[in-house]
Amino acid sequence: MDTMRGTSIEFQSITKSFGAVKAVSNLSFTVEPGVVTGFLGPNGAGKTTTLRMLLGLVRPTSGTATFAGAAYRDLPNPLSTVGTALEASSFHPGRTARNHLRVYAAAASIPRERVGTVLDLVGLHDDADRRVGGYSLGMRQRLGLAFALIGDPGVLVLDEPTNGLDPEGIRWMRGFLRARAAEGRTVLVSSHQLSEVQQSVDRVVIITRGEAVYEGSLAGLESGARVRVSAVDQPALALALIAAGAEVHPDAGVLVATGLTADEVGAAALAAGIVLSLLAPEHVGLEEAFLGLVGADPDPAAQVVPTATEEAR
Amino acid sequence: MIAAMRSETLKLVTVRLWWILALILLGYVGFTAGLLAGLFGALGNQLAASPGAPQLPPESLPAIVYSTTTAVGYVFPLIFGALAVTGEFRYQTLTPTFLAEPRRGVVLAAKLVVVGVAGAIFGVVGLVASMGIGAPVLALTGNDGALGSSETWLLAVRIVLAMALWAVIGVGVGSLIPNQIASIIVVLAFTQFVEPILRFGTSIWDWTAQIGQFLPGSAGDSLVGASFFTSFGAGAAGAVSLEWWQGGLVLVAYAIVLSLAGLATSWRRDVT
Ligand SMILES: Nc1ncnc2c1ncn2[C@@H]1O[C@H](COP(=O)(O)OP(=O)(O)OP(=O)(O)O)[C@@H](O)[C@H]1O
Numbered sequence: 389m390d391t392m393r394g395t396s397i398e399f400q401s402i403t404k405s406f407g408a409v410k411a412v413s414n415l416s417f418t419v420e421p422g423v424v425t426g427f428l429g430p431n432g433a434g435k436t437t438t439l440r441m442l443l444g445l446v447r448p449t450s451g452t453a454t455f456a457g458a459a460y461r462d463l464p465n466p467l468s469t470v471g472t473a474l475e476a477s478s479f480h481p482g483r484t485a486r487n488h489l490r491v492y493a494a495a496a497s498i499p500r501e502r503v504g505t506v507l508d509l510v511g512l513h514d515d516a517d518r519r520v521g522g523y524s525l526g527m528r529q530r531l532g533l534a535f536a537l538i539g540d541p542g543v544l545v546l547d548e549p550t551n552g553l554d555p556e557g558i559r560w561m562r563g564f565l566r567a568r569a570a571e572g573r574t575v576l577v578s579s580h581q582l583s584e585v586q587q588s589v590d591r592v593v594i595i596t597r598g599e600a601v602y603e604g605s606l607a608g609l610e611s612g613a614r615v616r617v618s619a620v621d622q623p624a625l626a627l628a629l630i631a632a633g634a635e636v637h638p639d640a641g642v643l644v645a646t647g648l649t650a651d652e653v654g655a656a657a658l659a660a661g662i663v664l665s666l667l668a669p670e671h672v673g674l675e676e677a678f679l680g681l682v683g684a685d686p687d688p689a690a691q692v693v694p695t696a697t698e699e700a701r
Numbered sequence: 702m703i704a705a706m707r708s709e710t711l712k713l714v715t716v717r718l719w720w721i722l723a724l725i726l727l728g729y730v731g732f733t734a735g736l737l738a739g740l741f742g743a744l745g746n747q748l749a750a751s752p753g754a755p756q757l758p759p760e761s762l763p764a765i766v767y768s769t770t771t772a773v774g775y776v777f778p779l780i781f782g783a784l785a786v787t788g789e790f791r792y793q794t795l796t797p798t799f800l801a802e803p804r805r806g807v808v809l810a811a812k813l814v815v816v817g818v819a820g821a822i823f824g825v826v827g828l829v830a831s832m833g834i835g836a837p838v839l840a841l842t843g844n845d846g847a848l849g850s851s852e853t854w855l856l857a858v859r860i861v862l863a864m865a866l867w868a869v870i871g872v873g874v875g876s877l878i879p880n881q882i883a884s885i886i887v888v889l890a891f892t893q894f895v896e897p898i899l900r901f902g903t904s905i906w907d908w909t910a911q912i913g914q915f916l917p918g919s920a921g922d923s924l925v926g927a928s929f930f931t932s933f934g935a936g937a938a939g940a941v942s943l944e945w946w947q948g949g950l951v952l953v954a955y956a957i958v959l960s961l962a963g964l965a966t967s968w969r970r971d972v973t
Pocket residue numbers: 406409410411429430431432433434435436437438475579580973
């Protein structure tokens with residue numbers, strides 16, 4: 389169906405500083421329709437800030453974020469083009485869920501019938517006339533999703549949508565996002581945990597400290613991570629790999645290269661005329677590859693994990 | 702703009718604040734109007750009975766009693782207007798609001814109009830109290846409630862207009878001071894403490910009185926044209942007063958300046 393077709397989302401060198409804090413720096417990536425794109429990064433990486441810039445809520449220090457070339461504020465019917473659920477729960481506690489949705493449906497000239505439809509869709513039918521102040525975290529999350537869906541938009545932008553959902557809800561969300569993407573919509577979903585989205589996303593963009601560290605398929609994330617390599621002349625090999633842009637660590641008598649694929653490592657050795665005695669791409673788990681990428685995590689709690697795995701090697 | 706106004710109207714009627722405030726206004730204005738009607742009604746009769754004493758003209762009584770709607774009630778629309786804005790900051794509902802209508806100026810304009818209408822409704826509620834209780838009490842003390850006089854009804858219209866403008870000014874205050882507690886404190890401190898002192902202080906000299914008449918409370922009293930504060934209170938001594946329409950324009954000017962200042966500051970800020 390043509391009306392379902394989402395537009396692409398383009399971030400171009402977008403940057404945001406809050407005073408001295410550089411929340412997002414020079415981030416560029418594109419989100420295509422028809423697939424679910426995961427937007428990953430540890431706490432404080434700048435995910436929410438990036439999404440809020442896309443939606444015109446935060447003014448970028450520099451750069452642009454657009455929907456097929458148009459800024460959010462220039463969209464003729466924003467809620468019918470882009471559906472948004474941001475992590476902060478933005479509800480008046482004294483208003484019922486149904487009235488909450490009516491308020492914004494009215495602002496966007498969306499027919500009132502949609503309110504009941506989306507409440508049913510997210511499973512809030514029985515609680516729709518309760519005041520939101522008494523809602524659980526998962527119920528608020530569902531109401532946030534209902535708000536995102538109210539205009540039946542072609543683009544969905546969801547900030548940590550599985551936060552607070554029960555296992556049943558998480559499974560439902562996975563299927564739901566996949567189905568929306570299969571219809572041709574654009575789906576961008578953020579998370580600070582790879583495991584939460586790895587079953588539902590096709591592509592990932594990973595940021596840490598406001599900078600992109602990976603953009604591509606999940607499979608590429610796994611394979612390109614580490615290559616064990618050795619040669620008779622190890623110092624020369626190390627120099628050749630570093631010159632080719634890899635990071636090299638000695639490990640149990642061989643070298644471990646990161647930042648290059650096995651093919652690139654082989655090519656670099658060939659170019660330097662070095663005979664390899666070992667070339668083995670390591671299939672680290674997705675989670676490990678992810679943690680390796682976001683490595684130096686500003687969040688102390690999250691930092692324990694990569695350091696521990698580093699030492700275990 | 703029409704859609705934004707419908708949204709703002711729904712915002713007001715889907716939470717309980719408006720009718721809680723309306724109920725308190727009803728009780729507070731009704732009580733004050735009844736008290737003044739009884740007091741001045743009886744006092745006027747006494748003074749009339751003692752020749753040589755200063756007279757309280759009986760035809761001024763209804764206006765004094767009915768204008769309690771604004772004299773004691775104007776803080777209600779003012780606070781209501783401020784809460785309509787600061788609540789959006791407090792509960793972070795600016796996020797869905799600006800997602801649904803990214804033209805932020807349109808949102809503020811719609812809010813000004815809708816809250817202004819709500820202020821007028823507060824005015825009607827206040828008049829129901831002040832006339833509904835004041836007129837019978839005046840009658841009990843043998844005075845005329847003047848409910849048949851066109852002057853009384855023109856007064857009522859000016860009161861409704863004043864209440865609407867106070868609500869609009871409240872929106873301006875809220876958009877300039879988005880912190881809910883801070884803006885309520887500022888409103889209460891200014892209306893209950895700072896302005897009465899300024900009005901009294903400026904009434905001492907002629908030249909300061911020229912400035913004092915532009916204080917929002919003085920302008921509001923000029924618009925209504927009667928208030929027991931101006932009739933008997935601190936301001937009476939040397940205060941001069943604007944024409945009713947000038948008072949109205951001064952209130953409009955306050956509303957515009959505050960709202961534009963809010964639009965240029967808090968309303969433009971990042972919503973995080
Ligand atoms: N309004 C603000 N004022 C100052 N600093 C801010 C503001 N909003 C965000 N930041 C800072 O910007 C950085 C990125 O924050 P952001 O909320 O975008 O991260 P995030 O990736 O969404 O994290 P999380 O996974 O915890 O939600 C953090 O260092 C944060 O402290």
